[in-house]
Amino acid sequence: xxxxxxxxxxxxxxxxxxxxxxxxxxxIEILSNYPNGCPLAHLSELAGLNKSTVHRLLQGLQSCGxxxxxxxAGSYRLTTKxxxxxxxxxxxxxxxxxxxxxLETLNLATGETVNFSSREDDHAILxxxxxxxxGMLRTRAYIGQHMPLYCSAMGKIYMAFGHxxxxxxxxxxxxxVIQPLTxxxxxxxxxxxxxxxxxxxxx
Numbered sequence: 088x089x090x091x092x093x094x095x096x097x098x099x100x101x102x103x104x105x106x107x108x109x110x111x112x113x114x115i116e117i118l119s120n121y122p123n124g125c126p127l128a129h130l131s132e133l134a135g136l137n138k139s140t141v142h143r144l145l146q147g148l149q150s151c152g153x154x155x156x157x158x159x160a161g162s163y164r165l166t167t168k169x170x171x172x173x174x175x176x177x178x179x180x181x182x183x184x185x186x187x188x189x190l191e192t193l194n195l196a197t198g199e200t201v202n203f204s205s206r207e208d209d210h211a212i213l214x215x216x217x218x219x220x221x222g223m224l225r226t227r228a229y230i231g232q233h234m235p236l237y238c239s240a241m242g243k244i245y246m247a248f249g250h251x252x253x254x255x256x257x258x259x260x261x262x263x264v265i266q267p268l269t270x271x272x273x274x275x276x277x278x279x280x281x282x283x284x285x286x287x288x289x290x
Contacts, residue, residue: 110136111144115153115165124157124164173231180205183215190217200226204241209257210234211241237265237279238272247283247290254279 117133118125125133131141145163148154157164177183186203194201194217203215210233218225236242236257246254258265258276265274273279 107144107147110134110140111148114141114144114148118154118163118165121164124159124162126159126162128161130163177214177230180214187215190215195220200228202226202228202241204234206236206245207233209236209261211236211239211245213241235261235264237261237274238268243283243286244290246279247286254283 113134114130117130127138127141127145130145131138134141136144145154149156149163152168153166154163155166156162182205183203190201190203198219198221200219201217202213204211205214206212213228213230213232213234216226216228216230234242236246246257255276258279266272267274273282
């Protein structure tokens with residue numbers, strides 16, 4: 088059951104005067120999962136806010152150029168303005184400028200796709216990508232993609248070389264997230280420890 092606005096305790100934990108800001112950001116995060124648009128009613132349900140509040144917040148985001156009506160009646164989607172904002176955020180990461188020459192060398196030497204990520208909380212976020220200069224094989228990964236640590240190559244590297252206690256903490260706090268995505272997905276902690284040990288040995 089979706090909680091009504093008056094039943095949510097999240098707003099009480101936030102700084103005074105920031106309620107609309109946090110709610111607007113929440114809508115943006117929800118809409119990011121609906122590239123073709125999300126109906127107002129469904130957006131309201133997901134956010135746990137009434138339709139009039141969601142509509143008011145969407146109007147504000149629309150006036151700033153971040154949200155626009157989608158082709159489907161009553162739906163909304165994010166605009167390409169986020170691409171410009173995201174690119175500016177990426178350009179501010181000095182690590183990309185430092186790593187780029189080495190990644191380009193690796194890309195040319197192997198002829199393989201090279202992905203470079205940054206860890207944020209419990210996700211690996213793809214911040215740089217180079218495709219092969221020859222051949223037709225391309226990956227579906229995209230800049231800005233959030234990848235769970237347990238089921239991505241980059242995520243496993245962070246776990247393999249992170250704090251020894253982190254893996255068990257991650258496993259205990261992400262049981263609702265750890266699900267088999269393919270027949271090869273590791274969902275058991277002992278098997279993951281074995282996998283991470285092999286990664287450390289290879290590297």
